[in-house]
Amino acid sequence: AQSVTQLGSHVSVSEGALVLLRCNYSSSVPPYLFWYVQYPNQGLQLLLKYTTGATLVKGINGFEAEFKKSETSFHLTKPSAHMSDAAEYFCAVTPTGGFKTIFGAGTRLFVKA
């Protein structure tokens, strides 16, 4: 069965520092990959997704993620953290040919001034 592992339930960075949120999936066939963000007291919204084509995907708010098949990873990065990036981030996968999305447990990002 598909699974998604997000390393670190909490990540803390200083404002202006690099943000790196890790996501690994388990699948013999590469799935479709998503990152969603949840701001306090709100629903999830899509940051970016990988379906086909270029393995480096750019999303909203300066975030990007790279699909690495050999490492079964889809880590999320942002060069310079902003206070407004404080939120919970969810990595998600959908198996190729299926539509039931499987979500990771989430990583809460804290940004220190």
Place this chain on the structure above:
Amino acid sequence: NAGVTQTPKFRVLKTGQSMTLLCAQDMNHEYMYWYRQDPGMGLRLIHYSVGEGTTAKGEVPDGYNVSRLKKQNFLLGLESAAPSQTSVYFCASSEGQGARWGTDTQYFGPGTRLTVL
């Protein structure tokens, strides 16, 4: 264009009581989903619908029922609430064109925080 809306935002129930959560979307999406979010567990799919008049079980369907009588609405019912159903419930919708392949983006409502005492 309101997107996905959920009613109510908060609710407190006693064990054994029943309630219905309403989800509405104005994007003409075919697919709709109900998830529950619990700390450290991410989102888990309760039930979903691939079109008006259809419903199907997700990962954690026990204790819940759903109906999709109109394309824009997806109702989640708890017949006899239990403390284990204390959670935040999210409704989502997606277009459906890419859903069968797994590429759809899901659009989420703001959530309903339910406490069962």
